[in-house]
Amino acid sequence: MKISTRGRYGLRAMIDLCMHAQGEYISLRSIAKRQYLSSGYLEGIFAALKKAGLVHGSAGSCGGYLPALPADQITIRMILEPLESSMSLLDGPENGASSLRSFLNREVWSKVDRAVACLLDATTVADLMREFENRDHAVDSSSL
Template identity: 55%
Template sequence: MKLSTRGRYGLKAMFDLALNDGDAPISLTSIAERQGISVNYLEQLIAPLKKADLVKSVRGAQGGYLLNKPADQITVADILIVLEGPLGPTECVRLLGDDACEQADYCVTHMIYEKMRDSLLQVVTTITLKDMVLDHKRMHAGPIDTQFFCNK
């Protein structure tokens, strides 16, 4: 499964908010500079994250964005599902109900795709933004204003 730039950059932005979490809101401009993402694109990513109550905005000269929940209560899955939709390697295992695959009961590959989806969900539902921050701190003793993820 390959994530789109929406998922990858949205995760980077949320990680940046968690890493720089404090009393003051964080501007999209500062996130954009640290993460190498355009401000315009970040605005498009923040809107659905705000609608999903993962972030909140603060207006004004010192405004910006803050996590709406503690970092240990926001999982990678929370973020990716908002930005990417249901997760899974194929459409047939992302759909539910009447839209689900009609051949699922006798399709061997469907079972494989379900196992892949379940494995992916097991990972992304157990990793929180706090876990990512702690991993970063273990990996990097350097300044916070460097890029944290590869862009590929």
């Protein structure tokens, strides 16, 4: 499994949005600047996130995006699924597949898929925000 740049940037942008929104619309330009990303690329990502019901958008000079749900209700999987074409390791369709290929799909790749799905479902944006903030505090206190 490989998460594409679209998925990686989408996760960073969604965490950034949740960290900075505080009830106010956040522009893609400000997210792009903080995360060193292209605002044009983020437009496509946020269109997919909006379609998935994860963000609300507002046009105009004071427009931007707001999370549609609290950060503790947005999982990593909810963000990645609308941005990735597939997150499965299964080795293609089973039609006419060799017995070894079918065996590996069933006994290895499907188990890895389920384990990854469980992790992505169990981890919220709020969890990541907390861990990120705690990481910053640990670094700050160690430099004293």
